Amino acid sequence: MELDSFPRRSYISEFTPIEHMEKLSMHLGGANFFIKRDDLMKGLTEGGNKIRKLEFAVADALMQGADTLITSGAVQSNHCRLTLAAAVKEGLNCRLILEERVPGSYNKMASGNNLLFHILGVEKITVIPGNADAKVEMEKELNELTNSGRKGYIIPGGASYEVGALGYVSCAEEILEQASSMNLSLDYLVTPTGSGGTYTGLLAGFFKNNSDIPVLGINVSRDRIAQEELVYNLIQKVLRKLEIDREFPAGNVRCFDQYVGPGYSLPTDQMKSAVKLLGRLEGILCDPIYSGKGIAGLIDLAKQGYFKPGENILFLHTGGVPALYAHADLFLSEESELDRILESQ
Ligand SMILES: Cc1ncc(COP(=O)(O)O)c(C=O)c1O
Numbered sequence: 001m002e003l004d005s006f007p008r009r010s011y012i013s014e015f016t017p018i019e020h021m022e023k024l025s026m027h028l029g030g031a032n033f034f035i036k037r038d039d040l041m042k043g044l045t046e047g048g049n050k051i052r053k054l055e056f057a058v059a060d061a062l063m064q065g066a067d068t069l070i071t072s073g074a075v076q077s078n079h080c081r082l083t084l085a086a087a088v089k090e091g092l093n094c095r096l097i098l099e100e101r102v103p104g105s106y107n108k109m110a111s112g113n114n115l116l117f118h119i120l121g122v123e124k125i126t127v128i129p130g131n132a133d134a135k136v137e138m139e140k141e142l143n144e145l146t147n148s149g150r151k152g153y154i155i156p157g158g159a160s161y162e163v164g165a166l167g168y169v170s171c172a173e174e175i176l177e178q179a180s181s182m183n184l185s186l187d188y189l190v191t192p193t194g195s196g197g198t199y200t201g202l203l204a205g206f207f208k209n210n211s212d213i214p215v216l217g218i219n220v221s222r223d224r225i226a227q228e229e230l231v232y233n234l235i236q237k238v239l240r241k242l243e244i245d246r247e248f249p250a251g252n253v254r255c256f257d258q259y260v261g262p263g264y265s266l267p268t269d270q271m272k273s274a275v276k277l278l279g280r281l282e283g284i285l286c287d288p289i290y291s292g293k294g295i296a297g298l299i300d301l302a303k304q305g306y307f308k309p310g311e312n313i314l315f316l317h318t319g320g321v322p323a324l325y326a327h328a329d330l331f332l333s334e335e336s337e338l339d340r341i342l343e344s345q
Pocket residue numbers: 048049077078079158160192193194195196197198199287290291318319320321
């Protein structure tokens with residue numbers, strides 16, 4: 001089934017650029033590194049991967065007659081910010097369930113995405129402990145809306161369900177078209193992976209188009225096996241939605257968990273030095289939670305010799321930059337130590 005058979009809102013007016021990271025490639029030696037700039041995606045507030053997913057998720061909500069979007073995420077969730085921005089654009093209300101995955105991490109006065117929730121006019125924020133079930137809380141909001149004569153629509157965390165993942169099926173098709181017009185033969189695509197929809201959509205999109213570009217996922221939270229299972233299970237649902245009945249090879253799901261560090265959103269030295277390295281060599285900003293850990297993984301894999309000289313590697317920059325401003329302390333207070341690490345690289 002083609003993507004234009006599914007309801008879709010249009011938040012992206014043009015392809016996001018693929019740029020050659022010349023200085024990073026020279027720095028690492030060997031392979032050629034490119035970056036797909038989904039952080040520059042225009043359309044909703046501050047860009048990022050969730051915009052592609054929301055094109056399909058919000059269209060589904062509107063088709064079902066919803067007046068309110070309900071979703072969940074971490075206290076600095078990019079997905080929550082973008083769901084709210086989409087709601088504003090569509091004239092809908094938005095309620096957010098924020099999971100305090102790190103105890104004590106919710107700060108009502110925090111900058112970054114938290115600030116934007118308030119500027120964009122969220123209807124309601126409910127903060128729950130990290131071990132509570134966000135799905136249950138979202139159902140409660142849904143019932144409350146129903147009882148007051150309104151109609152809610154739940155977008156699962158990260159919009160990582162078979163509807164949202166279609167956004168990255170579409171991105172895979174965009175990458176194939178761009179690479180072909182650039183005469184660029186890609187050997188690997190590397191993406192950060194959290195709730196899994198981005199990675200799943202890319203794998204499903206390449207599979208749909210009979211492309212065998214390997215896609216590697218750099219985990220930001222789970223261990224390898226749990227993340228690979230999550231992605232593999234979601235792929236089955238996406239392929240069913242696309243009415244593709246060929247068997248997807250489980251071995252094509254390849255996740256790396258050694259860059260997660262102590263846990264979701266908790267900093268690592270590799271992440272901090274990778275964020276600074278990319279800033280200083282390419283002038284590109286990454287966030288500490290997703291793209292920063294993703295690029296740290298890419299750099300480390302390159303240093304371990306995972307990529308061969310001359311291969312073309314595309315890193316998907318999934319956005320998230322607003323969260324950087326909520327974590328200034330990571331990059332300011334340890335300046336001299338970080339600079340020492342950077343110099344030794
Ligand atoms: C900036 C950013 N990058 C990557 C991800 C991970 O994408 P996914 O949840 O689809 O795995 C997220 C998810 O919240 C994100 O906000």
